[in-house]
Amino acid sequence: MKALRNPSDFWSGLLFVVAGSLFLTLSRGLEFGTPTRMGPSFFPVVLSIILIAIGLLVVGRSLVLHGEPIEGAALKALALVTGSGVLFGLLVRDGGLILATSALVIVSAAASRRFHWLTALAMAAVLATFCAVVFVWGLGLSIPLVGAWFGE
Amino acid sequence: MDVLANLMLGFETAATPLNLAYCLAGVFLGTLIGVLPGLGPVATIAMLLPATFGLPPVTALIMLAGIYYGAQYGGSTTAILINVPGESSSLVTALDGYAMARQGRAGVALATAAIGSFIAGSIATFVIAFAAPPLADVALRFGPPEYFSLMVLGLVASVVLAHGSLLKALGMIVFGLLLGLVGTDANSAIRRFTFDIPELADGLGFVPVAMGMFGLGEIIKNLESEEGRQILSNRVQNLMPSRADWQRMIGPILRGTALGSVLGILPGGGAILSSFAAYSVEKRLSKTPSEFGKGAIEGVAGPESANNAGAQTSFIPMLTLGIPSNPVMALMIGALIIHGVQPGPAVMTQQPSLFWGLIASMWIGNFFLIILNLPLVGMWAKMLSIPYHLLYPGILVFCAIGVFSLNNAPFDVYVMVAFGVLGYGFGKLRCELAPMLLGFILGPMMEENLRRALTLSRGDPTVFLSRPVSALMLALALLALAAVLLPAFRKTRETAFQED
Structure with a gap:
């Protein structure tokens, strides 16, 4: 993991991407609806996309900016x-x-x-x-x- | 005066023997558990919440509020005596409080914190009494677009004013919002993200989630660094501040109260920001700023008053708008709902005795806090000398039983465990937990208001910009975000939080 410049950002960004993708996948069977009549998956899909975008930004930033390493877990x-x-x-x-x-x-x-x-x-x-x-x-x-x- | 009549009603409600007894019990239990290292107000309230289920709503709320002040004060005690702040709002107290304790002035530091909290609490009670009714009037005219924008502003403010990476905090909010949507969709009655687990039909429980992240996660973190706590309990003596101490602390107490009262009302403000702000103000105003960090009494008096005033005025948005500005208020909303009260502007008109009784009990609670804590300081200090390895299994037992007893469901215990792991993991990754918890509680409310707003406007998203109040709140949110990106603001934000 020494190649990572900012491991804590990298992994948290990745976590956001994974979580967003999970919610996005689980929303697939649900009705999206229209803005006037929001379906059950309208809000979750919008949020998942925002979360994935934030995750990608965090991962991207971690490749450029240096950060402190993650301390070992107990x-x-x-x-x-x-x-x-x-x-x-x-x-x-x-x-x-x-x-x-x-x-x-x-x-x-x-x-x-x-x-x-x-x-x-x-x-x-x-x-x-x-x-x-x-x-x-x-x-x-x-x-x-x-x-x-x-x-x- | 209307306010005075209302306060009278409040005192009549709060001063019944039953309510007084539960207020006292709340303050005592809150301090008792808050003194235990690693348990902040959120975990303390979550742990004691089941104990209030059998009470009438007013009494339950009064007891919970007492627990809150007690836990907050307990956090300051650990900050001063062992340099372990019970929660982030007493982080700054630890700086000068612990330094004072090392100079043998632990008693004075503890007394200063108690006196400052009491004065701040008394003044903030009146601030609430005067500020809440007009705000509730305004809130009654809010429609879904205003509520939605207000929640956006609250969430954004909570991360702008916090420390750490802004982008990650925003991610945590969105993640929290998504977790809040787990369960049955209120509109279509379709189950979402439940993996066909029947216990998830009502969504993830707020108490197990909060207790996992702030209780269990914290215990695991504390086990990493078990050794090396220095306890100064045997040096607690000589409580009374000297005349010179009084002269030095009265200014900081009043300034801290003013700062805390204002910042507490802001969405996302509350106790943490208030204490940091008060510390920087006192340091800047001081003629001898070099003393700060080395046992300056101003550094205890200012932040402690501010965090108590802020803790109290943060009830205002909760009571008038039904929107929590911090995790503790989110828990209070959860408690209100369990007791069949829907928080919002209607509470004040429909249940005046509940509303004003709670406000009056705040003053009573602060009064109990001071008469209870000054004599008991020695006992709290003794509790701190119990080694951690003898404490945490007991804390775990109470967490587990408390969570289990909510629904008599082992599932809730598993949820708590899962969020304990998640909370510990996020801590490792330097992600803030508080924004996630706020998002979690606001998720369903935001969706509902977004849906209503868009239905009313026939799907036109510009409704959030064409209504002036809503537009103003979104503009403020944007402004707050933009400000963080400005180099000048970023620098002050970093220095403000680097003083710990």
Whole structure:
């Protein structure tokens, strides 16, 4: 990537082009209409074209003007934090709040450099209890504490 | 006086024990969560929004407004004590506030911020009371073309006044507008861009999107640089500013209030711009500009007053026009709609007690802020000494439960996660998230007004130019864009934002 003069502009421009093209493609099956009677794809098509144009300008500019490089991404933190969120979503209904919360805490805690098993387990226990008391008993949210998996 | 009678009505509404209690709870919770590093007002409000669902609309709005001030003040606390601004509007506070803290004057800096915010908030309350009714009158005469052009102006202003690349910010707006269109088209009832996912029929939820970008994304970013935070919590003592401090801060507070009140009303203005502007003004007016950045009390008093005044007057366009000028107001609109109130000029005439109750509660909220925060400064400082690795899993849990409880839908949690990744990625690419969020909330409104305007004019796009108010707003938008391209303006814009 050393050839890129302005990587952050280059990639954001490319992202705009890709996003614009995606919306443009998805608009194809919809009616465009006329200005007097705008169809469902009228506004999205206009916006997509503007977005693609902006994206191309940004990419073009990135090839001419120099810019700062992109700092390395914290991929481990990214993976663990997003993974823990998805896990919560998967577990919360059938596994229940306690299981989902504990899983979220333990997996996300592993993203820290100062991760320790014992503190993670302790945090999971504290937070799961706290959420059960505050959200389910206190605020009365209708989330099962223990899900269907453990029910029957 | 009409205004006074209205304010009386407002205070009667806001001063019921229930509303007072929720106002206090909002300010307390807002500060509590706002003090946690990396959680600005947007994430804080989004997180606590579900807690207000069971309340009557006035009470809910009063509590949310309290959360907003609390979170804003919490952000200033972290800026002063650990040099981590909770949000961009307290960026400049960190410069001199943290320097003061290092000199052992953290208590004075925190007190200055609280006093400045209170004075600014009190004055801004009256500004709103006087400015909102005439504006709502004007707004009632707005037709679809005026609304469309106003939104264009608001979006353009939000990027012109922000920092970073203008072109990329414009791209983010358009991207946000497109994301806002996901879901069922209001006019034809056809589903757009939903990939046949039933949960997307109502569009992407605003709370999951905001919480993902400003909550989750921020956590991932903070995990990059976990170490090396210096906490000055043990040095918080001696709160009261000295007589000399008072003399030095009163001018900046009043100037900051004036600046913030005006800039907050502008579409796209609000707290961030106000604090930056106030800082540059104080630095320019100071006899000893070299002190700035090294612990000048003016550098705390001015911006803190300005951002609070701006935060408050930014309610004006939201309440009178139904158009958000910043992401926080966008959340407020979302909250109003959830409570069955359609924001716009009609709110004031149809629900005067809601409108004036909210305004009165702003003053009450600011009052609570000062009586709550001066004694509790020590406690907030202690909270800051909790290591981040023990905090963020808890923040994640609250985000996840909050988002899930909106609709009892795991799908919303996935949306939050996806936008967390997107927000983190855009941060890496130096793309601003706030314009995207504004575009996201305005997308459907813009489409609707464009459609109505063009139907009324029988497809003639010159309707936006032949109606004078609409033409004026488009001209202003164009002017703002052109100004950024002028070398002189560009230079001041860069220096204004380079002071962080």
